[in-house]
Amino acid sequence: MEKRQTAKYIVCDTLSAMLAWAALFVFRKTVLEADGWEGLRQVFNDSHFWIGLLVVTAGWLALYTIQGMYRNVLRRARLKELLETLIATVLGVVVIFFVLLIDDEMPSYRNHYASFLFLLAVHFTLTYIPRLLITTQTVGRVHNRSIGFPTLMVGTGRKALQTYLDLENQETYSGELFVGCIDVAEGARKAESEEQGVEKVMPCLGKLDNLREVVERHNVEEVIIAVEDEDRSRVNELLRAVDEAGDMIIKITPDARDLMVGSIKQESIFHSPLIVINNRLMDEWQYSLKRIFDIFISLVALVVLSPVFLVTALIVKLTTPGPVFYAQERIGYHGKPFKMHKFRSMYVDAEESGPALSKDNDPRITPFGRFMRKVRLDEIPQFYNVLKGTMSLVGPRPERQFYIDQIVKRAPEYLLLQRVKPGITSWGQVKYGYASTVDEMVERLRYDLLYLDNMSLSTDLKILLYTVIIIIQGRGK
Numbered sequence: 358m359e360k361r362q363t364a365k366y367i368v369c370d371t372l373s374a375m376l377a378w379a380a381l382f383v384f385r386k387t388v389l390e391a392d393g394w395e396g397l398r399q400v401f402n403d404s405h406f407w408i409g410l411l412v413v414t415a416g417w418l419a420l421y422t423i424q425g426m427y428r429n430v431l432r433r434a435r436l437k438e439l440l441e442t443l444i445a446t447v448l449g450v451v452v453i454f455f456v457l458l459i460d461d462e463m464p465s466y467r468n469h470y471a472s473f474l475f476l477l478a479v480h481f482t483l484t485y486i487p488r489l490l491i492t493t494q495t496v497g498r499v500h501n502r503s504i505g506f507p508t509l510m511v512g513t514g515r516k517a518l519q520t521y522l523d524l525e526n527q528e529t530y531s532g533e534l535f536v537g538c539i540d541v542a543e544g545a546r547k548a549e550s551e552e553q554g555v556e557k558v559m560p561c562l563g564k565l566d567n568l569r570e571v572v573e574r575h576n577v578e579e580v581i582i583a584v585e586d587e588d589r590s591r592v593n594e595l596l597r598a599v600d601e602a603g604d605m606i607i608k609i610t611p612d613a614r615d616l617m618v619g620s621i622k623q624e625s626i627f628h629s630p631l632i633v634i635n636n637r638l639m640d641e642w643q644y645s646l647k648r649i650f651d652i653f654i655s656l657v658a659l660v661v662l663s664p665v666f667l668v669t670a671l672i673v674k675l676t677t678p679g680p681v682f683y684a685q686e687r688i689g690y691h692g693k694p695f696k697m698h699k700f701r702s703m704y705v706d707a708e709e710s711g712p713a714l715s716k717d718n719d720p721r722i723t724p725f726g727r728f729m730r731k732v733r734l735d736e737i738p739q740f741y742n743v744l745k746g747t748m749s750l751v752g753p754r755p756e757r758q759f760y761i762d763q764i765v766k767r768a769p770e771y772l773l774l775q776r777v778k779p780g781i782t783s784w785g786q787v788k789y790g791y792a793s794t795v796d797e798m799v800e801r802l803r804y805d806l807l808y809l810d811n812m813s814l815s816t817d818l819k820i821l822l823y824t825v826i827i828i829i830q831g832r833g834k
Contacts, residue, residue, distance in 0.1 A: 358504070362430045362495065367418065369487035370426075374417040375410055377480035382406050384475050389468045413453060420449050423649070425641025431504060432532075433492045442488060446481040505534030508579040509562070509571065510555055511595055513540050517555035517583040520610050520631075536575040537562035541584060541595065555583075565595070569602040569692065579606040581631065596634065601772040603691055607634040638777065638812045646814060651750050655740040662737060669700055669734050677723050679705035682738060687755035690778045695747040697755060698738040702726025712759045716793040730791075733828050739781045751817040752780025753805040756798070763795050764802070774805055777812070782824040784808040784816075 382403070421427065424445055454473050498504045510517050517538060524533050537560045562571045571577070580599050584591065592609065599607055608631040639647070659666070670681045683701040686694050707721035715722060722730070729735040742748040748755070753774040756764070764771045785804035792798040808816065 359431055362491070363427050365491050366427060366430060366488065369491065370418060370421055370484060371414055373480070373483040373487060374414040377476060377483050378410055378413050379406075380479050380483075381472065381476045385468075385472060389471060409457065413457070416452075417449055420445055423642050423645040425645065428641060431495060431499075431506075433495065435489060435492050435496065438488055438492055439485065442485045443481060446477060446484065450477045450480060499532045500530050502530055504532065506532045506578045507576050508533040508535050508581060509575070509577045510535060510538040510559065510581050510583060511541060511565075511568075511599065512583040512585075512588075513538050513542055513554045513556050513561060514583075514585045515554055516585055516610055518557065520581060520583040521555050521558060533579060533581070535559050536577065537571070539568055539571065540564050541588065541591070565598050568598055572602045572605070577603070577605060579608070581608045581610070583610040597770070597773065600776060601692070604776075608632060609634065638809060639814075643814055647749065647817065648746075650814070650817075651743050654750055655743040658737075658740050659744075665734070666737055669729070669737070672725055673700055676725050677701075677704060686757065687779065688758055688761055688775070689747055689755055690775065692772075692775050694758070695742070695755075697748070698741055700729060700735040700738060702729050702735045712757060714760075714793050714795075715791070733824075736781055743781065747778070749778040749780045751782055751808075751820050752778050753783050753808065754786055755779035760795060760798065764798050767795075768799050768802055770806060771799075771802055773809060774802075776809065782820060784820055787820055787823045787827065 424441065426441065426445070450473065453476065454469075495504065510521065521535065524531065538555050540561050540563070542554075562575070572580075580602075582592065582595050582599065584595070596607065596609075599605070611632050637644075673681045680701060683699050683703075684696045685699070687697045689695045702723060703715075703721045703726060704723060713721075726735065739748060743750060761771065783805055784807060785801040788804045789797070789801040792801050808820075
């Protein structure tokens with residue numbers, strides 16, 4: 358359903374961009390240059406028109422993708438869409454004007470203003486009207502319950518039941534399709550929740566410990582935390598558990614204090630009051646640019662460093678017996694395992710006695726491997742992981758499940774790092790370096806948590822620059 362809806366937006370945006378570009382050429386030839394029907398014929402004989410039709414249209418689609426217009430298309434709001442379309446149109450038309458149109462010869466400078474305003478008005482109108490129609494149709498289907506979003510209730514008591522009834526009976530249905538609830542009650546309140554709680558209207562799917570399994574099994578898109586007043590102190594714990602379980606929309610039932618301090622931001626005057634938690638660490642356009650930057654830098658690095666890549670591979674092969682590359686299972690985004698690739702820097706069967714962290718003067722490391730680690734040569738194959746999308750250039754370093762289990766016992770907040778893709782380099786790597794014990798992993802954790810709080814493209818750039826300095830100085834270990 359979502360893919361089909363995305364395709365509708367893309368097709369309409371493509372046609373709108375082409376029509377707006379064609380309308381601009383016709384307007385300039387027939388009106389501004391007053392060539393009449395002869396000008397119309399010139400439009401279709403102009404190579405710039407046909408090249409622009411392809412290049413400009415592709416540019417518009419790229420801009421919309423970076424802006425995040427093709428994400429969560431079933432949850433689009435018309436007012437927000439109006440603002441986002443206007444912002445994208447102004448930005449795109451400014452770029453087109455100064456890159457492609459400013460140098461065109463015109464009888465008067467006023468013709469440039471007329472061209473700019475014409476393209477702005479026509480492109481916005483042709484783009485927004487189809488979007489409005491598609492979004493309005495989708496909103497209508499949500500309101501009449503043809504479309505719903507798998508939703509999980511965290512909580513089983515009377516407040517959870519009241520929240521469910523409020524959502525089901527609200528004047529305008531907001532799309533919550535409840536798959537079940539998660540039990541967080543204890544002791545006497547557990548028996549009370551079974552008799553008076555939400556389990557009367559939906560199945561209990563388990564406890565907090567198996568939340569991730571429930572989320573994956575039922576493809577949950579939205580979680581509503583509804584706990585009794587005496588359990589409000591557990592909200593942070595519940596938020597962390599939900600956040601670790603996946604990338605979902607999180608809502609919390611408010612209490613009197615939330616109402617007084619104005620924590621509730623309503624998207625519709627008809628919907629029940631819920632506090633929406635924003636679990637996105639950056640704006641959509643920053644996520645898109647981060648991925649584009651990852652791909653671009655990785656491709657450049659693999660091409661530019663290809664001679665180094667080949668020489669390093671040859672030395673590894675000639676100096677010690679065994680494979681050139683080493684692939685090890687690590688835990689990545691949302692706790693999913695993946696294979697991380699490196700140049701082999703240790704002797705074969707270095708961990709035949711079990712997992713072990715490397716230390717200074719580690720006898721398992723080959724002489725050339727010691728050099729590779731100092732200048733990070735062993736990390737070059739990870740650019741392939743970045744291209745695949747299992748890693749990013751900057752992000753917390755991925756660990757093995759064996760060590761994650763030990764870290765979590767001492768610092769449960771470690772699992773918050775799985776909200777982002779792991780990286781080739783990280784704030785913790787720059788400030789602390791490689792960890793040789795679990796104690797050092799826990800110590801390094803505070804820098805990686807600091808990265809989550811300050812995640813941005815500028816932060817990534819600073820970390821990359823400091824990483825380059827460390828490589829040049831050979832301070833890696």
